[in-house]
Amino acid sequence: MVGFTPPQGSRTGFGSLLLARPDDAGAWTYAGRVGSGFSDEMIRRITRMIGKAGGRDPTVRIPANDTELRGARWFEPLFVIEVNVRGHASSGLLRQASFKSLREDKSVDALSDSDRRSGAQAPATGGSGRRTARRKGPKAPDETVRRLTSPERVVYPEDGFTKADVADYYAKVMDWFLPEIVGRPLSIIRCPEGLGGSCFFQKHHSGGMDEVGHVRLREESGKRADYLVVENAADVMALVQMNALEFHPWGARSDDPERADRVVFDLDPGPGISWDQVKEAALTVRDRLAEIGFQSFLRTSGGKGLHVALPLRPRSRWPLVKNFARAFAEALVASEPQRYVSVATMSRRRNRIFVDYLRNSRGATSVASYSLRARPGAPVAVSLAWRELGRLKQSDAYSLATLPARLKRLNADPWEGIDGLEQDLSRWEAPVQD
Template sequence: MSLRDYAKKRRFDRTPEPRPEKSAGKAARELFVVQLHHARRRHYDFRLQVGDVLKSWACPKGPSYDPEVKRLAVEVEDHPVSYAAFQGDIPDGYGAGHVDTFDTGVWATSGDAEAQLEKGHLRFQLFGERLKGSWHLVRGHRQEKKPVWFLIKDEDAYTSKLEADDLLDARMVDSTRRAAGKSGGAKEVAEKLTRTKRKTTPAAKKRRPPSMAWVAKIEGAKKRAAPSGFFKPELATLRETPPTGDNWLNEVKWDGYRILTSINRGEVTFWSRNALPWTDKLPEIKQAVEDLGLESAQLDGELIAIVDGQSDFNALQQTLSGESATPLLYVLFDMPYLEGYDLSRVPLIDRKAALERLLRQAPEQLAYSGHVVGGGEEAFQSASAHRLEGIMCKRADSPYRGGRGDDWVKVKRLEADEFAVVGYTDAKGSRKGFGSLLLARPAPGGEWSYVGRVGSGFSDDMLRELTRSLARAGSRTPSIKHAGEAPRDAHWIAPTAVAEVFYRGIGNQGLLRQPSLKAMRPDKTPNDLRRGDRARKPAEAGKSRGGKSSAPAPITITHPERIVYPGEGITKQDIVDYYTAVMKWFLPGVIDRPMSVIRWPGGINKPSFFQKHIPAGGLKQVGSARLKEETGASAVYLYPVDADSIIELVQYNAIEFHPWGAHVDKPDCADRVVFDLDPGPDVEWTRVKAAARLMYKLLEQLGLQSFLRATGGKGLHVVVPLKPAAPWDEVKEFARSFAEVLESMYPLEFVSVSSKAKRAGRIYVDYLRNGRGATAVASYSLRGRPGAPVAMPLRWSELGRLKSASQFDMRSALARLKRQRADPWEGIDKIKQSLKAVKKALSAK
């Protein structure tokens, strides 16, 4: 998604609207905003944050709460996220008029928002002050200059006859009246507002039970004044196997955040398990709990994100950080207090019965955590078969006691584990703070045993914070007894923090294989790991309960018969087979590099869209890392870790692969410079080849070896490897200067600016692919164009015989690789050359 159209339509030296490059980036949660725009024709602007932009629609009459009313919504250009906070007057020009904020909040959708929009039907929920409940955006079938959609309210508790104009406050009403003289539409609305009694918020149908008298009849309930604030949660002890007997209730162990709810005089507050306030982070959950209509209560549960019917911790974190809009669910499993009665001494099975009764007509954001009585082993096997995190086993007759005890037991299925942080290694290259964290697990005798280090999965903010808290000092002497195969540059510290880490089995020295940070756990301490709050020993990871190694589940290719390239009859399965066949050559150029892919869910004759983030729950074999972009904002990028990553992306309808010129472990420095020679429509192919030869010679004169790639499109790539890698700003400045020098030396051949007006008859030297976050198509990647062309790396000696940039297609590429003994770019990552050496050589001259 691009903000290019947004920028083209505005003069930022005249308008107060935010510039694209000054976007606020990701919000804490994916937000929506509706703005009342008094332009030439008064209308509402409806905007949903999808990724790092606001998808936008102009809605003349605004949203309606009546499901029978289909409100016209005309799709307009994407806006920067920072536009959500914009209010004020736009001067004469594009969109002139006054802008007010009508409503803002967070929104959620089940599944991939981009995929739903591409298909033409987005189902979503709004959690604002004025706009609440479930809605639909449905694309119309008529061909118009701009895509036409319809905004429709879904049938739910908020359905009514209310219109957007009915919900305006006094300030926005005054704005409408002031604008009435400029537009007949505004005048009509102003007259209507004079007659209409306005409301400040839609009224939900109350779900409170008709009577709460049944609470007093719960055996063991004691009348007590309503408590307020945080209450100490009951904690579980980890066991290897579930307990047996019918005195145990077995529940699903949800993979999320423990959330405690306190309701006092109708005021809802949320707390984490270690007493941190969470109320402001969860507006939709707060709204749902308020809809229960309770005056006082204490509720205990887990905040989760549901993806494909399972709780997904990654999706939860992405939603809370604003990377996705997966619906959140508050799963409740206990209730120590309700409406004036202390239930903490009531047996658990009776507390749960009361909780289930309370939640029978609860909003969809609240759920009851069911259980089975007895059969712990069968329950655990079932949870493992469904790839759940594990089970919770609780004594059926137990009271609610804060703290850790034997009444609650957890048994976890292994895929990730928690470890104490016992040190760090030095940062290398341009990375700041530290290189990796050293990890340990509890060992017999109260000691700690080293299990490896983790250096990926950290955000920039996390690096800074951990550097301040962990890496202030450090000793070269190990702080743990069993240091094992620790690195020589280790700085050792006392165990103070807990990291939750993904890993792929255990190596011969007992070290984690391919560890990646899942999350830091500020809610836990190393002592918690000693007390049994950790998972099974890592040595047991990767084994089933029968002791056999468990292999990853195969990637299922859905709709393999779907035609992707209609002109060639190439199917989705053909694309899978292609990437499988070229994987040996393709993978070295993309592995561990942040990446954007282009997806064609309906084939190349249908709309495509850009994907750089992992959709909630959509990918299981692909790595993810939070990285800073050139704008200063950060985003969670996907990156391939192995061949399975590529095939899974193809299953997700990816055709083109566009990696960064940097690796995920060193995202601040580029190890490749890419020049894209993009010819104007009237430039002969022989001139493009001559331009590439000229660049080769000039770069050689600078002491830089370069490589050639046919893009599969119109032009050629000239690629310069760097070792050591260089900071992005240095690489971009070098590329820009080189392109400008080319233009000054050969003004009739080259142009270094992207303006189409200046590119007629010349070759555009696109150096902008060298900015942080910019990408270039990968070698051996298919292109989503008729003919199924392939981006093919070449030897410079092959340039003379090259007939076009799209000479190689899927079939001829495979035929070429069968004959190919060595990759034309073999050794590219071993070449030692740097921009500093170039500068030094030039200064010497």
């Protein structure tokens, strides 16, 4: 997008957005305008992104006698949008363009560079219909950080952390983070306007995510849908470019979605529960699992609680996993009903710890180790060794600002060996219920 026309009538913000496409000489040529298809919220959002940018002098080559552009405001290519069109006029301009989406996954520089190298006719800045991107090999995270759009946008307003800070964080922890999510169906939490705006949960692959992997899975309704799957560091950074903050993988892999390789117990404290009580609960879960022959691993949630993760090898079918998790949680509650509860009802959770086993069913997710949380302070979910639990001050003890330094100090992965541990759930015998 390279400019806009003033709004008319009751409309605010802008009338039409002015689009351009790169040419072989490295310049930008006016491609037409788009004035329809915008929701009120999208008009407000784009208006904020434009801010006070713009002047009277065109920044691209424009038709000599287009009187409708006389009141336009122009600036250097600012961001990329995607539009639907009904062909091109004889002048080459877009015909009957309507807005489709804001393409925050694409930078202006990347669009111009890739199109000029290909020698193909380039779409407008803003896109002239959908392009299908070819998947490429891994891209260095620092390269993606350099191409980040709106890097100065504040994501964590109480702390001043920007989109660039988020991208820099994921680039720094990538070697630790990637093994926790790669090859698993994935849900993300996206915050396009930061924590000061609305955030939303997304599990399906959608428009604008051409560079991110996906797997087609059956849903409970019987229909099939494309789920997000991260395959490499470039995929992670593409999602960060699209304002992803949190990453929540399945306890199964995309090549075998009907069988789980992890069980996760989320210990969520209710009102009146101290941090020391949460730590004691984690140790109790660890010890109870050890009594039946299973080794477990510890993670902070980045919120108020702790996760105890149980790796499975060979993988187990979901009905068995769900039934085991439920039976274990209910047995824990039966042994100490004054301390634990296995139902999510808030009225029953005061002075108790909710042993959340519901994450252990097909399609359910848990936050990944080293994922940021969309909460003030930019806390991080962190894998820990059990010996570290005693001196841990709180679940959100590590943040975007402090975790990279911790990782530099570590001599070994706290979860080293988790994927190679032989733990067969099928030897746990109980009636399986769907």
